[in-house]
Amino acid sequence: xxxxxxxxxxxxxxxxxxxxxxxxxxxxxxxxxxxxxxxxxxxxxxxxxxxxxxxxxxxxxxxxxxxxxxxxxxxxxxxxxxxxxxxxxxxxxxxxxxxxxxxxxxxxxxxxxxxxxxxxxxxxxxxxxxxxxxxxxxxxxxxxxxxxxxxxxxxxxxxxxxxxxxxxxxxxxxxxxxxxxxxxxxxxxxxxxxxxxxxxxxxxxxxxxxxxxxxxxxxxxxxxxxxxxxxxxxxxxxxxxxxxxxxxxxxxxxxxxxxxxxxxxxxxxxxxxxxxxxxxxxxxxxxxxxxxxxxxxxxxxxxxxxxxxxxxxxxxxxxxxxxxxxxxxxxxxxxxxxxxxxxxxxxxxxxxxxxxxxxxxxxxxxxxxxxxxxxxxxxxxxxxxxxxxxxxxxxxxxxxxxxxxxxxxxxxxxxxxxxxxxxxxxxxxxxxxxxxxxxxxxxxxxxxxxxxxxxxxxxxxxxxxxxxxxxxxxxxxxxxxxxxxxxxxxxxxxxxxxxxxxxxxxxxxxxxxxxxxxxxxxxxxxxxxxxxxxxxxxxxxxxxxxxxxxxxxxxxxxxxxxxxxxxxxxxxxxxxxxxxxxxxxxxxxxxxxxxxxxxxxxxxxxxxxxxxxxxxxxx
Amino acid sequence: xxxxxxxxxxxxxxxxxxxxxxxxxxxxxxxxxxxxxxxxxxxxxxxxxxxxxxxxxxxxxxxxxxxxxxxxxxxxxxxxxxxxxxxxxxxxxxxxxxxxxxxxxxxxxxxxxxxxxxxxxxxxxxxxxxxxxxxxxxxxxxxxxxxxxxxxxxxxxxxxxxxxxxxxxxxxxxxxxxxxxxxxxxxxxxxxxxxxxxxxxxxxxx
Numbered sequence: 123x124x125x126x127x128x129x130x131x132x133x134x135x136x137x138x139x140x141x142x143x144x145x146x147x148x149x150x151x152x153x154x155x156x157x158x159x160x161x162x163x164x165x166x167x168x169x170x171x172x173x174x175x176x177x178x179x180x181x182x183x184x185x186x187x188x189x190x191x192x193x194x195x196x197x198x199x200x201x202x203x204x205x206x207x208x209x210x211x212x213x214x215x216x217x218x219x220x221x222x223x224x225x226x227x228x229x230x231x232x233x234x235x236x237x238x239x240x241x242x243x244x245x246x247x248x249x250x251x252x253x254x255x256x257x258x259x260x261x262x263x264x265x266x267x268x269x270x271x272x273x274x275x276x277x278x279x280x281x282x283x284x285x286x287x288x289x290x291x292x293x294x295x296x297x298x299x300x301x302x303x304x305x306x307x308x309x310x311x312x313x314x315x316x317x318x319x320x321x322x323x324x325x326x327x328x329x330x331x332x333x334x335x336x337x338x339x340x341x342x343x344x345x346x347x348x349x350x351x352x353x354x355x356x357x358x359x360x361x362x363x364x365x366x367x368x369x370x371x372x373x374x375x376x377x378x379x380x381x382x383x384x385x386x387x388x389x390x391x392x393x394x395x396x397x398x399x400x401x402x403x404x405x406x407x408x409x410x411x412x413x414x415x416x417x418x419x420x421x422x423x424x425x426x427x428x429x430x431x432x433x434x435x436x437x438x439x440x441x442x443x444x445x446x447x448x449x450x451x452x453x454x455x456x457x458x459x460x461x462x463x464x465x466x467x468x469x470x471x472x473x474x475x476x477x478x479x480x481x482x483x484x485x486x487x488x489x490x491x492x493x494x495x496x497x498x499x500x501x502x503x504x505x506x507x508x509x510x511x512x513x514x515x516x517x518x519x520x521x522x523x524x525x526x527x528x529x530x531x532x533x534x535x536x537x538x539x540x541x542x543x544x545x546x547x548x549x550x551x552x553x554x555x556x557x558x559x560x561x562x563x564x565x566x567x568x569x570x571x572x573x574x575x576x577x578x579x580x581x582x583x584x585x586x587x588x589x590x591x592x593x594x595x596x597x598x599x600x601x602x603x604x605x606x607x608x609x610x611x612x613x614x615x616x617x618x619x620x621x622x623x624x625x626x627x628x629x630x631x632x633x634x635x636x637x638x639x640x641x642x643x644x645x646x647x648x649x650x651x652x653x654x655x656x657x658x659x660x661x662x663x664x665x666x667x668x669x670x671x672x673x674x675x676x677x678x679x680x681x682x683x684x685x686x687x688x689x690x691x692x693x694x695x696x697x698x699x700x701x702x703x704x705x706x707x708x709x710x711x712x713x714x715x716x717x718x719x720x721x722x723x724x725x726x727x728x729x730x731x732x733x734x735x736x737x738x739x740x741x
Numbered sequence: 742x743x744x745x746x747x748x749x750x751x752x753x754x755x756x757x758x759x760x761x762x763x764x765x766x767x768x769x770x771x772x773x774x775x776x777x778x779x780x781x782x783x784x785x786x787x788x789x790x791x792x793x794x795x796x797x798x799x800x801x802x803x804x805x806x807x808x809x810x811x812x813x814x815x816x817x818x819x820x821x822x823x824x825x826x827x828x829x830x831x832x833x834x835x836x837x838x839x840x841x842x843x844x845x846x847x848x849x850x851x852x853x854x855x856x857x858x859x860x861x862x863x864x865x866x867x868x869x870x871x872x873x874x875x876x877x878x879x880x881x882x883x884x885x886x887x888x889x890x891x892x893x894x895x896x897x898x899x900x901x902x903x904x905x906x907x908x909x910x911x912x913x914x915x916x917x918x919x920x921x922x923x924x925x926x927x928x929x930x931x932x933x934x935x936x937x938x939x940x941x942x943x944x945x946x947x
Contacts, residue, residue, distance in 0.1 A: 317821020318801065319749050329747055332801035333786035336751075340784055343817025403929035411854070412821035418746055419927055471932075520929070528930040548932045 290429035290506045298330035309376040311392060311431055314339055316369040317412050321420065324431055328417065338373050342366065354382050365389040369408035370396070380661065381668040384441060388434050391495065394522040395430050398499045399423055401520040402527050429506035430499070435657050437479065437498070441664050442699075444634050444641040445494045448480040449584035450575055452729040457570035458483040459733075465545060465559050471530065472546040475567075476501055477576045481640075481733060482541070493523035494639050500532070504542060510534045514560070516553045519546075535560050537567065541576050583645040584731055587624025587631070590716070590723055622649050625719075626712040627705030629688070630659060633724045634699040635732060642724060642731040650703070658687065663701050666692050670699070682710065691717055747797045750917045751821055753851075755843045756828035757836040758807030761866040764900035765828065766804045769910050774901050781806040784818060793914040800910065819851035823917040824860045826909075829878065831865040831897070837878045837886075844890065860916035861893045864909055869899040 297304035304326050312331075313322040318339030320328040328335075342364060345352040355362040363385040365372040372389040396404075400419055407414045434440050447455075462473040462485040471490050475482040479501055486492055500519065504510050510517075518529040533545040533556040543563060545556045567573050623629040629650050634641035650659055670678050670692055681692040689704035691713055700721060704713050728734065754762045763781050767773050770787045785804040790797060803818060819825075825847050829836040844861065853859045865883050868876070880897060887893040894916065896909040 315821065317751060318803075319751060319821065329749055329790070329799040330788060332749060332799050333788040336784075336786040336801055336803060340786075340817065343820075347817060400927070401929040403927075407927070412851075413751070413823055414821075415749060417749075518931075525932050528932040530932050550931060 288432060290425035290432065292424040292428060294325045295327050297326040299326070299334040301326070308378050309431075310374065311389070311427075312338060312373045312375075313392065313396065314371050314373070315414070315416065316343075316371060316408065319413075319415055321370070321417055322424075322427055324428065339371060342371055353386075361385065363389060365393065367393050368402075368405045369412075370404070378661070381665055383668050383673075384664050387441060388431075391434075391440060391499065392427065392430065394495060395426060395499050395502065396420070397522040397526050398496075398503055398520050399426070401529055402522075423507075425506045425508070426503050430502050433498075433502065436660055438632055438641060438643060438660065438663060439479070439494065439498050441667050442632070442634050442641050443494050444639050445497050446480050446641050446643065447731060447733050448477045448482050448576055448579050449582075449642075449727075449731050450482065450572075450579055454570070454572055454575045455483055455730075455733065458567060458572045459485060459735075461563050461566040465563065468559070469549070470545050470547050470552075470556070470559070472544070474500075474544045474546075475541070475563075476544070477541045477580060478505065482572065482576055483733060490524075492521070496521040496523045500544065504532075504534055504544065510542070511536050514557065516556070521546075533557070533560065537564060538573055538577070540580060541573055585642060585644045585723070585727070587628045587644045587647060590624045590628060590719060591726075592625050592719075623647055623705065624716075626716045627689070627708030628713075628716050628720070629703045629705060631700065631702040631717075631720050632663060633720065634701075636697055636699065638732055638734070640732050659703055662688060662690060662703070666690055666701060670694055682713075689713055693717060747799060748918070749799045749801055750823040750914065751801050751803065752824045752826060752913055752917075753803045753805065753819060753822045753847070754826045754828060755805060755847060756807055757830070757833070757839050760807065760828045760830040760833070760836050761900045762807065762828050763804050765864065765866060765898065765906060765909075766802055768900045768903050769906050770802070772903065774903070776901070789910070791910065791914045793911060793918065796918070798914045798917075800914065816850050819847055822847075822851050822853075824862065824913050825851075826862045826864060826913060827893075828864045828866055829883075830867045831878045831883075832867055832870050832875045834877045837865075837883065840886065857891055860913075860919070861890070862909060862913050862916065863887050863893050863895045865895070865897045866900055868897050868904070869902050 294303065294307075299305070307325050309324070311322070311324040312320070312335065314320050314335045316339065318336040320331055320335035322328065323331050323335075342352055346366075351366070352364050354364070359377040359379075361374075361376055361382050363374045363376070363382050365386060370393065372393055374385045374389055376385055400416070404416060404419070407416065439445055458475055462475060462483050465473045466485040466487050470487065472484070472486050472492055474484045474492075474497070481497070484492065484497075500521065503519065509515065514533070514535045517532050517534065519532045520526060520529050524530075530546050530548055531550055531552065533547070533553065534542060536542045543560060545559065547556065624644075624647075630644050630646065632641055632643040646656055650656055666681065666683070670676060670681060672678070677694065679694055681690070683690045684706060686706060688706055689708045689710070691700075691702045691704065693700045698721070700717055702713070702717050702720060704716075724731065754766065756762050758780060759778065763779075763785065764774060766785070766787055767775075770789045781804060784806060787802045787804065789800045789802065791800055792798070803822075805818060825844075827840050827843050829840055831837075840863065848856045848859065851859075863883065863886075865878060865880070870876075880895075883897075884895050887895045894912050896905050896912065898905040898909055900906065
């Protein structure tokens with residue numbers, strides 16, 4: 123009850139406050155429930171003193187703490203729902219009697235015939251092979267062998283230095299649904315047409331998966347025939363998520379324990395990527411000819427899709443729906459913005475300067491605004507297509523959130539290995555004019571040293587948790603409402619120093635500004651410094667995001683959660699969302715205080731980590 | 742190069758229950774035959790690669806259930822088919838008589854653009870049974886019906902002995918190829934920024 127009160131008081135926001143930064147102290151919202159929580163945690167921990175801050179070894183939760191695992195999760199505020207409790211069994215599976223089976227079962231045959239006979243992913247053989255797949259989502263992260271496609275996150279920040287070793291492109295082309303290895307892959311994506319013809323598969327050869335593809339269509343159509351719609355099927359550890367977009371069907375089959383909402387959004391993005399390449403006019407082709415095969419039109423784009431799917435395991439932009447900027451000194455970004463502004467005024471719809479996945483500057487023509495998802499898909503398209511790197515290009519592209527029906531033209535030019543310029547226009551004859559503009563832009567950027575600064579920023583990274591100011595910054599006096607009352611416990615200084623990562627056990631954070639549609643995340647540092655740990659943290663954030671934005675129970679304001687791996691703290695206001703990960707033994711009061719400091723810190727450096735002054739990105 | 746690309750053909754197999762649709766498929770795809778009868782439930786799907794005149798095809802074979810209770814699956818199953826195979830048992834007159842129903846049903850459900858020229862293939866199966874002594878549908882009769890329906894190719898087959906099965910499926914690939922639509926240039930619109938038909942839905946313009 124008291125938590126409800128505390129919660130409602132924290133949700134009272136000053137709606138006139140347009141500051142994209144904190145206006146409420148998290149102390150107020152969480153402190154009120156503090157007492158209640160302390161008693162809870164005392165029940166579970168015999169010693170109130172933190173044990174040595176060594177992160178627990180890598181285990182499935184069930185392995186180490188079979189009985190206690192669940193009670194270790196502390197939750198606060200309005201969030202009652204831990205991810206593991208989610209019980210969503212949707213419409214589905216009306217066709218209880220399995221109507222589609224592997225036809226080789228007819229003869230009691232096992233796989234190995236010359237050509238794949240097909241269907242039943244979860245049927246017959248599927249079941250036996252899935253039981254061979256190692257269990258929990260945590261194990262999945264270590265399951266490189268079966269999960270090679272996603273295993274390659276390098277150290278560096280989310281959205282920063284993407285691993286250099288991960289090579290986009292089709293994997294395991296020789297597999298099909300009869301292969302044991304194919305069946306063991308943790309996460310499949312399929313795209314097919316409404317007649318059951320395969321369009322894309324993450325693993326394996328599309329044609330050899332024709333039978334499997336037909337099975338998927340049959341399932342979708344069968345439910346549709348009954349006037350219903352299949353959205354999700356749970357089969358043991360596997361979730362099968364369906365998304366129907368007119369004549370195009372998208373399916374994800376996953377045992378990664380990601381929330382099905384996340385998988386659904388990933389399918390949406392996959393569809394968006396397809397629209398970016400072909401526009402929604404593709405629907406007309408299917409209307410004219412249901413036999414239409416769109417794979418020839420997608421020729422050579424395997425790398426685009428595999429790279430997008432890979433980003434689902436490291437790029438927070440895929441679930442935050444926000445973009446991130448390359449940290450730069452304010453005047454540097456201004457210099458880039460000024461010249462882009464000139465181009466935009468000359469009739470270019472969007473002028474975007476990016477360094478890998480991060481924005482240096484971005485300008486839109488009047489009233490034109492760019493959705494973060496479109497930016498994600500556009501950047502992914504450009505970066506994963508090798509040919510853009512080797513010459514200046516002029517390519518038709520479609521921005522699905524801007525106008526899914528029609529093409530724009532993108533002039534793309536790499537200024538150096540990482541930095542590229544994209545000028546979007548509606549004029550198909552603008553190539554030479556844009557080329558001239560590019561030359562001018564390039565000169566300005568060289569003169570103002572933007573490219574060198576960008577390179578340096580790539581090397582230095584942005585915000586490191588170790589640098590989090592321990593003392594209130596000099597400016598904090600004027601922002602006391604945000605900082606709360608700084609009254610550090612006597613032992614705080616010592617404990618802060620004793621821990622890995624940043625002060626008070628802070629390991630990592632993501633701050634998303636709602637007004638700017640931008641986010642900034644800290645660089646990875648010890649102990650989150652292996653790809654495995656980074657991916658695990660990414661998945662934890664993803665789950666946290668989903669639970670905070672739950673459509674039925676949410677949205678929520680705060681969440682504090684402790685498990686074997688982390689303390690996760692999330693705080694959502696109308697201005698920002700903060701996701702922070704701490705040492706699992708971090709003290710709650712200190713963690714809350716630290717989050718306030720992070721918000722202040724972001725505020726102090728917002729000129730450098732965000733692109734300010736750009737027009738609002740959503741209308 | 743574009744003409745060299747692999748084509749995927751969706752092939753639907755229709756016919757009364759027990760005429761040997763699944764057996765034909767199994768013989769063709771897996772070179773196996775079992776005399777034990779198991780009714781197909783709903784549909785089975787098989788994939789087979791075929792080479793025809795230097796071109797590689799993937800046949801996506803939809804083996805449907807012959808029982809009437811599964812016929813409601815129609816529209817979804819028939820959509821976008823490239824070829825339809827009608828099977829009857831030469832020893833059962835009713836299965837031959839029903840070919841007409843199956844053909845009509847297919848044309849209604851799939852509603853192809855050019856129903857007159859949609860590629861069908863008719864297979865008279867089980868010619869091996871009883872040394873041909875129990876046969877009731879003559880080759881002549883079957884061929885006559887086929888020619889009356891726009892010269893549908895006709896094959897006499899034995900799934901058990903593997904007789905003529907390969908030839909029949911080669912013909913399926915050939916027919917589907919003949920029916921291949923000309924490739925059109927894919928030309929979506931370009932955004933018209935200046936003009937009136939701007940795309941915004943209902944967003945506010947502030």
